[in-house]
Amino acid sequence: MFRKAQLKDLDLIEDIAKSAIAFLKDHGIDQWNNGYPNKEVFLEDIKLERGFLLDDIAYVAIILDGDPNYLKINGAWHQDAEYAALHRTMVKSALTNKGNGKRLFLSAEDHVKKMGYDYIRIDTHKDNFIMRHLLEKLDYKLCGTITLAYDKSKREAYDKLL
Numbered sequence: 001m002f003r004k005a006q007l008k009d010l011d012l013i014e015d016i017a018k019s020a021i022a023f024l025k026d027h028g029i030d031q032w033n034n035g036y037p038n039k040e041v042f043l044e045d046i047k048l049e050r051g052f053l054l055d056d057i058a059y060v061a062i063i064l065d066g067d068p069n070y071l072k073i074n075g076a077w078h079q080d081a082e083y084a085a086l087h088r089t090m091v092k093s094a095l096t097n098k099g100n101g102k103r104l105f106l107s108a109e110d111h112v113k114k115m116g117y118d119y120i121r122i123d124t125h126k127d128n129f130i131m132r133h134l135l136e137k138l139d140y141k142l143c144g145t146i147t148l149a150y151d152k153s154k155r156e157a158y159d160k161l162l
Contacts, residue, residue: 002107005042005051005059013042013051016059016092023093024128031125034151037088045088052111058091058104062112068149070121070157075144078159083119084112089131101134109162118162123155132156 005013021032045051045061052060063085070077070085086108091100112120123146124131136142140158147154 002052002054002111004049005046005053007043007046009051009053009056010039010042010046012056013053013059014039016057016090017042017088019093020090026093027130029125029127029129031128036150041088052108054100054104054107058089058100060089060104060108061087062108062115063087064115064117067121069123069146069155073144073146073157075142075157077121077143077157078141079119079161081119082117083121083159084115084117086120086122089122101131102138105134105138109160113162119159120162121157121159123157126154126156 017032017037024031025033042051050061050063052062054060066083067085067087086105089101089104089108091104109120112118120140122135122140124135126145135158138160140160143157143159145154146157
């Protein structure tokens with residue numbers, strides 16, 4: 001079941017994050033190794049009602065008010081329209097190869113459509129080959145590279161018209 005995260009879910013979300021971060025590290029992916037995302041980020045997601053859980057094994061933040069990191073892109077977005085941004089997509093590491101990432105994305109896309117949006121943007125680390133493969137499999141299109149404001153790191157940016 002895809003549902004809005006609540007304050008009582010904070011420990012669960014942190015466990016999912018720890019598992020996902022360990023998975024990235026184990027696969028040599030230099031993403032989320034600097035204390036982000038953390039409890040404060042998840043609390044903000046819950047407070048702003050943008051954090052979602054799938055079957056208590058996966059988490060995503062759906063941001064509907066734009067992303068300042070997406071204002072400048074080395075490349076071009078495929079649409080110039082209102083969008084939902086997906087961030088902090090994560091699945092418990094033991095469950096990543098069982099179709100749960102795909103289920104998380106499809107659930108998030110369905111929710112985005114219900115909210116009246118038909119366009120999604122997302123970014124990921126260039127070395128996160130697992131996420132990049134999943135995005136391409138789900139028809140997300142590579143648009144270029146963005147730079148994150150908080151640490152100046154580069155991310156591969158994708159979008160999808162639903």
